[in-house]
Amino acid sequence: MFPDENGIDGWLRYAPLSSELASQFKRYGNIIALRNDESSPVRTAAKEIQHGLKRILNQEANIGHDLITGSQVEGPATIVIGTVNSFSHAGGDVSHIAQLKEDGFWLHGDDYDNVQILGQNERGALYGAFAFLMLLAQGKQCPSAHVSNPSAPIRWVNQWDNLDGSIERGYAGPSIFFRDMVVQDDLTRVSQYARLMASVGLNGIIVNNVNSHHDLLSPRNLAGLGRIANAMRPWGVRIGVALFFDTPKILGGLSTSDPLDPGVIAFWDKITAQLYQHVPDLIGYLIKANSEGQPGPLTYGRTLADGANMFADALKRHGAGVVVYRAFVYNHHLDESNWKNDRANAAVEYFKDMDSLFEDNVLVQIKYGPIDFQVREPTSPLFAHLRKTPTIIEFQVAQEYLGQQSHVCYLPPLWKTILDFDLRVDGKPSLVRDIVSGERFGWNQSGYAAVVNVGSDSTWLGSHLAMSNLYAYGRYTWDPTSNEVDVIQDWTRLTFSSHSTVVDTVTSISMESWPTYENYTGNLGIQTLCEITKTCHYGPRPDAADGNGWGQWTRADAHAIGMDRTVATGTGYAGQYPVEVAEKFEKVKTTPDDLLLWFHHVPYTHKLKSGKTVIQHFYDAHYEGAANAQTFAPRWKAIQGLIDDSRFQHVLFRLVYQAGHAIVWRDSINEFYKAKCSIPDEQGRVGNYPWRIEAESMDLTGYAVVPITPFEAASGGKAIITTSNDKPGTAKYTVPFESGVYNIAVNYYDHLGGTSQYKLFVGGQLIGEWAGDLSKVLLHDFSDLRDGHSATRITFDTVHVNKGDVIELIGTPDGTELAPIDYVSFLPPGLVD
Numbered sequence: 001m002f003p004d005e006n007g008i009d010g011w012l013r014y015a016p017l018s019s020e021l022a023s024q025f026k027r028y029g030n031i032i033a034l035r036n037d038e039s040s041p042v043r044t045a046a047k048e049i050q051h052g053l054k055r056i057l058n059q060e061a062n063i064g065h066d067l068i069t070g071s072q073v074e075g076p077a078t079i080v081i082g083t084v085n086s087f088s089h090a091g092g093d094v095s096h097i098a099q100l101k102e103d104g105f106w107l108h109g110d111d112y113d114n115v116q117i118l119g120q121n122e123r124g125a126l127y128g129a130f131a132f133l134m135l136l137a138q139g140k141q142c143p144s145a146h147v148s149n150p151s152a153p154i155r156w157v158n159q160w161d162n163l164d165g166s167i168e169r170g171y172a173g174p175s176i177f178f179r180d181m182v183v184q185d186d187l188t189r190v191s192q193y194a195r196l197m198a199s200v201g202l203n204g205i206i207v208n209n210v211n212s213h214h215d216l217l218s219p220r221n222l223a224g225l226g227r228i229a230n231a232m233r234p235w236g237v238r239i240g241v242a243l244f245f246d247t248p249k250i251l252g253g254l255s256t257s258d259p260l261d262p263g264v265i266a267f268w269d270k271i272t273a274q275l276y277q278h279v280p281d282l283i284g285y286l287i288k289a290n291s292e293g294q295p296g297p298l299t300y301g302r303t304l305a306d307g308a309n310m311f312a313d314a315l316k317r318h319g320a321g322v323v324v325y326r327a328f329v330y331n332h333h334l335d336e337s338n339w340k341n342d343r344a345n346a347a348v349e350y351f352k353d354m355d356s357l358f359e360d361n362v363l364v365q366i367k368y369g370p371i372d373f374q375v376r377e378p379t380s381p382l383f384a385h386l387r388k389t390p391t392i393i394e395f396q397v398a399q400e401y402l403g404q405q406s407h408v409c410y411l412p413p414l415w416k417t418i419l420d421f422d423l424r425v426d427g428k429p430s431l432v433r434d435i436v437s438g439e440r441f442g443w444n445q446s447g448y449a450a451v452v453n454v455g456s457d458s459t460w461l462g463s464h465l466a467m468s469n470l471y472a473y474g475r476y477t478w479d480p481t482s483n484e485v486d487v488i489q490d491w492t493r494l495t496f497s498s499h500s501t502v503v504d505t506v507t508s509i510s511m512e513s514w515p516t517y518e519n520y521t522g523n524l525g526i527q528t529l530c531e532i533t534k535t536c537h538y539g540p541r542p543d544a545a546d547g548n549g550w551g552q553w554t555r556a557d558a559h560a561i562g563m564d565r566t567v568a569t570g571t572g573y574a575g576q577y578p579v580e581v582a583e584k585f586e587k588v589k590t591t592p593d594d595l596l597l598w599f600h601h602v603p604y605t606h607k608l609k610s611g612k613t614v615i616q617h618f619y620d621a622h623y624e625g626a627a628n629a630q631t632f633a634p635r636w637k638a639i640q641g642l643i644d645d646s647r648f649q650h651v652l653f654r655l656v657y658q659a660g661h662a663i664v665w666r667d668s669i670n671e672f673y674k675a676k677c678s679i680p681d682e683q684g685r686v687g688n689y690p691w692r693i694e695a696e697s698m699d700l701t702g703y704a705v706v707p708i709t710p711f712e713a714a715s716g717g718k719a720i721i722t723t724s725n726d727k728p729g730t731a732k733y734t735v736p737f738e739s740g741v742y743n744i745a746v747n748y749y750d751h752l753g754g755t756s757q758y759k760l761f762v763g764g765q766l767i768g769e770w771a772g773d774l775s776k777v778l779l780h781d782f783s784d785l786r787d788g789h790s791a792t793r794i795t796f797d798t799v800h801v802n803k804g805d806v807i808e809l810i811g812t813p814d815g816t817e818l819a820p821i822d823y824v825s826f827l828p829p830g831l832v833d
């Protein structure tokens, strides 16, 4: 019914309004753009409005440049776009326009439906144009005398793109910026990205990975960066780059990269001058140094301020850029045997005494929590320590620890736990959002960054639903008090449809998604219990947090779990907060349950405020989370036929996959902790799966039983794999269940290294066949092992089964993937095993 869409326009599709709704709008005949040079956002805005009117209302409007003063009362309405100043110079009356902040805009529809879109600057005019269009696309009239100002001047994204075209923590295909160590020739997607960014007020981007490479600054790439800047400038998006600290040594051939060495200073001076030639409006440099193996000033016996100031001076000599120095500095070889050690302490320890030492064009970029984008963390206490040095808060739109876009996880509810948090600096209200806006400490340069990592897939993030986070990120940087339901509903109307079933379905799934994910991946503040020592950060691996120097410890043993971060007996981290907050987190009694294990080491039998024990809460939450994840796909089906089939199926596939992987998570975590503490689930669910047939108990031909490591990543700790890598294996079993209708689920492992093929027969009937090609479909790298990342499930609904039927699974291996199977479940309708 609806033509298929691939997501390339994101929320800027400008779907036509129904003719009834469209008829309520005036005919807009003229667009007056008060500037017309190629790179001007005002010109871009005029063209965008012309395009939007055509799409949404099927109206043709002309673009002109001469202002006709006085309200146009007859004939088609006019839309004027420009800055407040240009409007005034052209003879317009600006006396009624309130003072605007940088990037702010005035949007006004008069009694005759003429529209004024006037920005404080040209970017502001473009933001106003998008605001007008996004209302129009939802069938809403232009407001009158509407003033809109951003909360903070810095509203940037970070891309972790590598020069070779890969993206660190990217889940949507290769880079749109780089390929084969150089900037790509065709930057069409880069302009399209800038358009999406501008539409939600994002005004800057760091285009390359914080783990940077010296070749970024080769002559060819400097010119390439100039082309990227040119592609984004018409959208009001300015670019900056992340630097590799040792570039002077590696690219420059110097003997050192010491920030106080005159040769090093001269090197950066020269590079900076060259970069400004290509990118005159450079936003500046982002620095990751002395972090996770990266060199930095400490490598050369200098302070962090010495390092930051070297770049700051170079930028000052040539332009107006800023140095953004990341606070993510920590030792990843921490000694776990010392209970006082704590990675969470690192940022404050490194930066608290640096506050007055940075140049005035240095900002510190702080991840929202002190560890690393976990499913729940307390606000970083560093926000309370830097008062002179302005800060940028770092979020992640890329769902690195939050399901990598293969699980739905709408992030504003998480962001709000941070932005609305009151740090009570000096006993005064100090909401994080007021600190990063600059208001609390009186800064004029501060704000937001988010690691986004769009890729070249047409969906940008690898999943249509995940795009709500990019849209919401922009909305929150503009107004951190935004209502998360309003935001998802606006996005849904723009992205899919205004049909109430569509809006309600997307809203309810989105609003439940983060708590659901938290429930089945790591609750009570224990963090996302995924594999952290290998690169993938995806599936369950609860033992990976401990036993290494990375410092994401849970300190779980047979009796107790959680990090003691109190001042009295623990690492002292709680004491890094201002006193009122510190006191609250110091005591178990006043620590909220959802952060209990972040701050305290307690027995599994400790009673929570809810009255449940810690361990029973674990079991119950994982069951609740996984059970709710089962409802997403069936609920999504309510919108079939109300949106195009391509996007409907794309999302459906992911929700079904998520439902299966949520069960993998639930069982892994629950089995792991049950084995650890030997306390059974009061409800008898953990370890008891009456509807499962374990593959290892089937009759096997060409298949053999193998143990799985870690044991909890397989039901019963074992699975089967084919005994050869080129011949199929068969697993058979006689159905022991009563005859009836069942949903049949097959749990298997889909890892890298090959694409196995599977067939399932019941009573001689082919029920389904499939391929182990998930990494190609979901666009992120699973592991190359049979583990919690690659464990997955396929389900065949409503199959009629007779007791005594033979079920037969045939797996054909490929490469190193030996058609591994864990178990088969026969689920009576409505039952989740």
Ligand code: GCU
Pocket: 168, 169, 210, 211, 288, 328, 372, 400, 537
């Ligand atoms: C995380 C992430 C890394 C990244 C790092 C950073 O640890 O897994 O890939 O480089 O954060 O923010 O610098």
